[in-house]
Amino acid sequence: MNPILFSFRSSARRASLISARIPKQSFRPSFRKYSTEAPPPESPPKSSNTALYAAIGLALVGGIGYYAYNSSDTAATTVKSGAQAAKSALKFTPTKADYQKVYNRIAHKIDDAGDYDDGSFGPVILRLAWHSSGTYDKETKTGGSNYATMRFEPESLHGANNGLNIARGIMEEIKKEFDWISYGDLWTLAGVAAIQEMGGPKVPWRPGRIDGFAKDATPDGRLPDAALGQDHLRAIFYRMGFNDQEIVALTGAHALGRCHPDRSGFEGPWTFSPTTVTNDYFKLLLSEKWVWKKWKGPNQYVDKKTGTLMMLPADYSLVQDKSFKKYVQAYAADEALFFKDFSAVIVKLFELGVPDSQWVTSEPWILPSTNEQEESK
Numbered sequence: 001m002n003p004i005l006f007s008f009r010s011s012a013r014r015a016s017l018i019s020a021r022i023p024k025q026s027f028r029p030s031f032r033k034y035s036t037e038a039p040p041p042e043s044p045p046k047s048s049n050t051a052l053y054a055a056i057g058l059a060l061v062g063g064i065g066y067y068a069y070n071s072s073d074t075a076a077t078t079v080k081s082g083a084q085a086a087k088s089a090l091k092f093t094p095t096k097a098d099y100q101k102v103y104n105r106i107a108h109k110i111d112d113a114g115d116y117d118d119g120s121f122g123p124v125i126l127r128l129a130w131h132s133s134g135t136y137d138k139e140t141k142t143g144g145s146n147y148a149t150m151r152f153e154p155e156s157l158h159g160a161n162n163g164l165n166i167a168r169g170i171m172e173e174i175k176k177e178f179d180w181i182s183y184g185d186l187w188t189l190a191g192v193a194a195i196q197e198m199g200g201p202k203v204p205w206r207p208g209r210i211d212g213f214a215k216d217a218t219p220d221g222r223l224p225d226a227a228l229g230q231d232h233l234r235a236i237f238y239r240m241g242f243n244d245q246e247i248v249a250l251t252g253a254h255a256l257g258r259c260h261p262d263r264s265g266f267e268g269p270w271t272f273s274p275t276t277v278t279n280d281y282f283k284l285l286l287s288e289k290w291v292w293k294k295w296k297g298p299n300q301y302v303d304k305k306t307g308t309l310m311m312l313p314a315d316y317s318l319v320q321d322k323s324f325k326k327y328v329q330a331y332a333a334d335e336a337l338f339f340k341d342f343s344a345v346i347v348k349l350f351e352l353g354v355p356d357s358q359w360v361t362s363e364p365w366i367l368p369s370t371n372e373q374e375e376s377k
């Protein structure tokens with residue numbers, strides 16, 4: 001059975017389970033709430049990484065670059081590459097079960113959000129994974145998820161990354177517990193956990209990213225500008241290697257989360273269920289009448305009916321452009337199709353910039369969600 005489709009079917013069932021498990025998410029009238037807690041202070045990269053960095057450096061200088069591929073559950077990978085040499089320097093070769101432990105810790109953190117936003121750290125964590133991957137440039141083969149360069153200034157201070165110190169702070173807490181995992185693997189695994197735990201499709205994932213250095217950080221301007229339209233979106237996403245269909249599928253992530261005046265300047269959520277993956281973003285784009293918001297902030301749309309939802313000029317361009325609109329209509333009409341395409345394009349996004357030689361397994365793993373683990377007990 002296709003695991004992605006299977007997951008889609010079970011996620012419909014899971015929606016009620018999630019509600020039962022986390023009453024705060026099901027009963028909170030979250031879309032009416034606009035307050036945000038102050039971000040926690042940013043933690044600098046930990047000194048426990050010294051051995052890791054040193055080993056990576058040695059392995060890279062030595063030019064060792066061989067991996068024995070292994071797609072088994074135990075991932076008993078031959079330790080030969082930079083990443084694995086680093087791990088062996090810490091006298092530890094993680095297995096799939098170890099990554100599942102990290103996944104489960106992340107899943108717990110996602111739900112342990114108290115009054116933050118809509119009661120979940122999932123959306124901001126997914127945004128971290130996306131912004132760390134979406135810097136990729138296919139011509140120069142720079143950027144992407146490999147080196148987790150958003151840890152360094154000035155990339156951490158780029159306007160597009162405002163507010164992501166919250167997600168990076170949460171990741172630091174997990175990293176303290178699992179110091180063997182690279183930041184790039186941790187952040188992308190967290191993006192996968194966010195999607196799966198918020199009722200989305202299964203997203204195959206594999207480890208292999210290594211920690212880079214400040215010199216690997218990317219220049220400002222590689223991420224999309226929300227105030228611009230379709231030409232800009234194409235320029236930005238074609239640079240990463242995506243096509244029109246993939247651009248639309250990716251942007252369906254805006255079913256989740258919200259805009260914050262103190263981060264991007266924009267305000268409000270896109271959907272009425274900002275902590276659940278759905279195709280509502282596409283449905284609302286087509287069904288609502290979108291009017292310019294009357295306020296002193298940047299140009300954005302609000303839905304005429306309730307005035308509580310929003311669309312960025314970049315979002316709205318998806319229905320102004322004929323080629324984009326075709327896919328908006330397809331995803332609005334068929335959530336299973338959206339889940340399938342969203343999963344595939346997220347896998348591609350999170351693997352941008354990682355050389356094939358670094359993967360620990362040739363076939364990405366499908367890690368069960370916490371609900372699936374509960375159900376199989």
Ligand code: HEM
Pocket residue numbers: 123124126127130163224225226227233250251253254256257258259260261263264265266312314
């Ligand atoms: C099409 C181009 C895109 C533009 C212009 C854009 C722009 C934005 C902006 C301005 C925000 C609000 C940030 C804030 O104020 O907190 C935001 C939030 C978000 N974006 Fe995008 N985005 C784009 C594509 C994507 C993609 C491809 C993904 C993931 C695959 C994504 C996932 C998210 C999520 C989950 C949030 C909510 C974050 C939160 O609630 O804290 N976006 N985006």
